[in-house]
Amino acid sequence: MTAESRLRSDRTAPVQPGADPGTGLIRLPAFWIVFAVVLAGGVRMAMIAGRFAGAYPMATLTATGLFALLAVPFWFTVSELDFLEREPPALLALAFAWGGLVATTVSIPGSAALDDLVAKLGSPHLAADWGAALAAPTVEEIAKTLGVVAIVLVARAQVNSVLDGVVYGAMVGLGFQIIEDIVYALGAVALAGRGDHIEPVVTTFLLRGFLSGVWSHTLFGALAGAGIGYLVVRADRTWRTRIGVAMLAVLGAWASHVLWNSPLFRDGLGNGALALLAVLVFKGLPPLVLTMLLVRAAHDREADYYAGQLAKLDDPELITPAELAALKSGSRRATARWHARTSAGLRARAAVRRLQRAQARLAVELSRGTTDLGRWCHEVRRQRRILAALGHPEAVAPEGKGPWRRTASTVFTTALAIAVLWAAISTLGGG
Amino acid sequence: MGWVTRRQLTDLLGALSLVLALAGLAFGLPALDRALPADRPVPADRPYAVGGGVTVVPPPGSRIDVTETRPTDEEGTALFRLGPVRYLITVRRFDGDLPTAAERLRQRITGTTGYQVTGTELTVATVSGLAGLQGGYTAPGRGGRYAVFVADGRTIEVTVSGADLDLGRTLPAIDASTRTLRYNPAAAK
Numbered sequence: 001m002t003a004e005s006r007l008r009s010d011r012t013a014p015v016q017p018g019a020d021p022g023t024g025l026i027r028l029p030a031f032w033i034v035f036a037v038v039l040a041g042g043v044r045m046a047m048i049a050g051r052f053a054g055a056y057p058m059a060t061l062t063a064t065g066l067f068a069l070l071a072v073p074f075w076f077t078v079s080e081l082d083f084l085e086r087e088p089p090a091l092l093a094l095a096f097a098w099g100g101l102v103a104t105t106v107s108i109p110g111s112a113a114l115d116d117l118v119a120k121l122g123s124p125h126l127a128a129d130w131g132a133a134l135a136a137p138t139v140e141e142i143a144k145t146l147g148v149v150a151i152v153l154v155a156r157a158q159v160n161s162v163l164d165g166v167v168y169g170a171m172v173g174l175g176f177q178i179i180e181d182i183v184y185a186l187g188a189v190a191l192a193g194r195g196d197h198i199e200p201v202v203t204t205f206l207l208r209g210f211l212s213g214v215w216s217h218t219l220f221g222a223l224a225g226a227g228i229g230y231l232v233v234r235a236d237r238t239w240r241t242r243i244g245v246a247m248l249a250v251l252g253a254w255a256s257h258v259l260w261n262s263p264l265f266r267d268g269l270g271n272g273a274l275a276l277l278a279v280l281v282f283k284g285l286p287p288l289v290l291t292m293l294l295v296r297a298a299h300d301r302e303a304d305y306y307a308g309q310l311a312k313l314d315d316p317e318l319i320t321p322a323e324l325a326a327l328k329s330g331s332r333r334a335t336a337r338w339h340a341r342t343s344a345g346l347r348a349r350a351a352v353r354r355l356q357r358a359q360a361r362l363a364v365e366l367s368r369g370t371t372d373l374g375r376w377c378h379e380v381r382r383q384r385r386i387l388a389a390l391g392h393p394e395a396v397a398p399e400g401k402g403p404w405r406r407t408a409s410t411v412f413t414t415a416l417a418i419a420v421l422w423a424a425i426s427t428l429g430g431g
Numbered sequence: 432m433g434w435v436t437r438r439q440l441t442d443l444l445g446a447l448s449l450v451l452a453l454a455g456l457a458f459g460l461p462a463l464d465r466a467l468p469a470d471r472p473v474p475a476d477r478p479y480a481v482g483g484g485v486t487v488v489p490p491p492g493s494r495i496d497v498t499e500t501r502p503t504d505e506e507g508t509a510l511f512r513l514g515p516v517r518y519l520i521t522v523r524r525f526d527g528d529l530p531t532a533a534e535r536l537r538q539r540i541t542g543t544t545g546y547q548v549t550g551t552e553l554t555v556a557t558v559s560g561l562a563g564l565q566g567g568y569t570a571p572g573r574g575g576r577y578a579v580f581v582a583d584g585r586t587i588e589v590t591v592s593g594a595d596l597d598l599g600r601t602l603p604a605i606d607a608s609t610r611t612l613r614y615n616p617a618a619a620k
Contacts, residue, residue: 029439030446037450055542102453110456113464116498120467128482128501139456146449153445190542193535 030153037150038094041101045179052186056196063185063201070209071178074218078170081295082163083330084306084360091155095168098147099175099221103140104183107176110139129263137220137257140176144221145250147172148228161305162229163298166291169225173217180217181208210420215260215284222291224253226298256287303328306363313366318380319359322396327359335397344392352395355383470494470512478611482507483522483585484618488611490604493518504618506585511608513601516593518608525586532586533564533579540577540590546570559613561587574598576605582614 025031053060079092114135119127151168152159159165181204188200208216227249231242265279307328310319319327326332333356341349362376370376387393473479473495478486482502489495489511499510499519511518525532537548552566555578563580575592589612591598591605 027439029443030449033443033446033450037453106453106457109458110460113460116464116469117460117467119497119500120464120469124495124497124500125502127497128503128507131501139460143453143456146452149445150449153442153449190539193539193542195538 095171096175165229173221
């Protein structure tokens with residue numbers, strides 16, 4: 001291991017490989033209790049959805065469709081965060097369901113009650129200005145964090161790095177965000193008092209989906225999830241430290257949510273699209289940057305660990321030193337795929353992706369101490385043969401910062417995202 | 432007996448703690464909220480700021496319900512209670528005319544199952560010169576009155592609800608209060 005990798009490894013908690021949960025889950029009481037809680041949340045949310053669907057069928061259908069579509073890129077981004085040790089789809093779905101069905105069900109009465117308590121113990125003015133900033137984050141962040149705890153109880157072995165906590169936390173947050181947005185959209189339809197119209201749904205979609213979507217519950221959930229991940233995997237630290245770090249992470253998620261909901265700078269930067277964009281960036285960027293740094297550090301730690309497992313094989317047919325270097329970094333993995341595409345076509349790009357997945361899976365099996373690795377080695381060799389047949393035998397990233405076209409593509413995508421954001425703000429009357 | 436492993440027992444305790452925490456949020460907080468009184472006395476000799484630059488002089492003997500009162504510079508709601516009668520004033524941003532505002536309020540009232548608008552609408556005016564429309568509605572075991580005013584990009588909606596006997600007793604005082612509605616553009620954003 002190099003000096004650089006040792007430094008990277010020192011930054012976050014170690015990886016604790018766990019076995020595949022298999023059907024052993026159903027012997028755990030927590031599985032059935034969590035299942036029952038999710039079912040109860042599902043029934044409750046179905047009742048709410050049923051009421052809206054009866055009164056506003058077209059608006060309900062539109063809101064469900066739009067926000068379901070919005071969930072797709074978020075889902076893929078979150079599930080790709082942990083490329084090397086991918087989380088089981090069933091557990092990701094459970095995390096999403098917890099956020100969408102349980103955390104929302106609990107938060108509706110809980111947040112309303114806490115908002116009332118702010119008014120009773122403080123004043124209606126205090127509740128009007130700060131009620132949303134104090135009540136909602138307090139109840140919602142706790143309810144969502146409990147979702148990551150539920151995942152730990154159901155499948156402890158699957159939370160084996162801080163990054164896993166980030167992924168499950170983000171997925172709980174995503175479920176919460178999507179269902180809450182649908183409820184808000186339909187609430188706007190009811191408030192408009194114009195019957196079954198979809199304009200309030202579209203406005204809510206632009207406002208909450210695009211403008212608030214990037215730095216919303218998915219982000220807060222990821223922060224809190226990192227804390228639970230640390231609590232679970234950092235067995236070498238004292239309980240006091242582990243609990244302290246976990247509480248600090250949940251507090252960070254809460255503080256980010258409070259800042260986002262707070263009346264600060266509501267009118268402080270003036271009117272117009274630029275002022276609105278500035279407020280969005282000021283309130284949303286700090287937690288976004290913090291989470292990205294956290295994910296980067298956790299990913300590096302995990303990458304070092306699994307790269308170390310693969311390096312022990314010392315078999316260039318399974319992984320070459322250059323491929324190992326590429327596999328450790330998300331951007332270099334992407335550069336390797338881009339390089340394959342430019343030098344050998346789209347099929348080579350897909351083959352590189354499959355090879356990287358197979359190598360990552362092999363690393364996970366190595367870390368679990370699986371004795372018979374034949375199946376996983378066979379898959380890597382199979383993908384290697386496909387690549388070789390395409391005239392691109394090694395999944396490497398060229399030296400330097402990557403092809404200019406990839407950089408240009410990133411710049412173009414960012415510019416497009418800003419343009420969409422700008423159009424959304426202008427449509428909402430900001431410009 | 433060895434039927435339950437230590438891990439299963441820990442897992443069960445953890446899951447039960449999880450359920451307890453959820454119950455605390457879903458039922459504990461609302462129970463605590465219900466345990467504390469929501470209404471406060473409110474002086475009936477001076478205007479009360481509803482929000483969005485709108486004020487009203489509350490009916491004598493009314494109390495303000497702080498759980499449904501949210502005054503801000505842009506919008507606001509104020510709920511007064513006269514015994515079992517609810518007197519709710521809501522100020523919202525609105526881009527339209529008075530008939531449209533009245534139509535939307537009627538749609539929201541009739542959107543609740545069992546609620547029906549009754550009779551015809553009458554024009555009303557406040558002492559400060561705000562012109563509005565007023566009507567009535569019924570619901571199982573309850574009756575109600577609504578009124579709506581439009582001023583400078585805002586609607587001021589008034590809904591009164593309660594049992595018929597209580598309404599008959601309190602409506603004169605509420606009508607008198609509604610006539611004191613005033614919009615002050617300088618106090619609004």
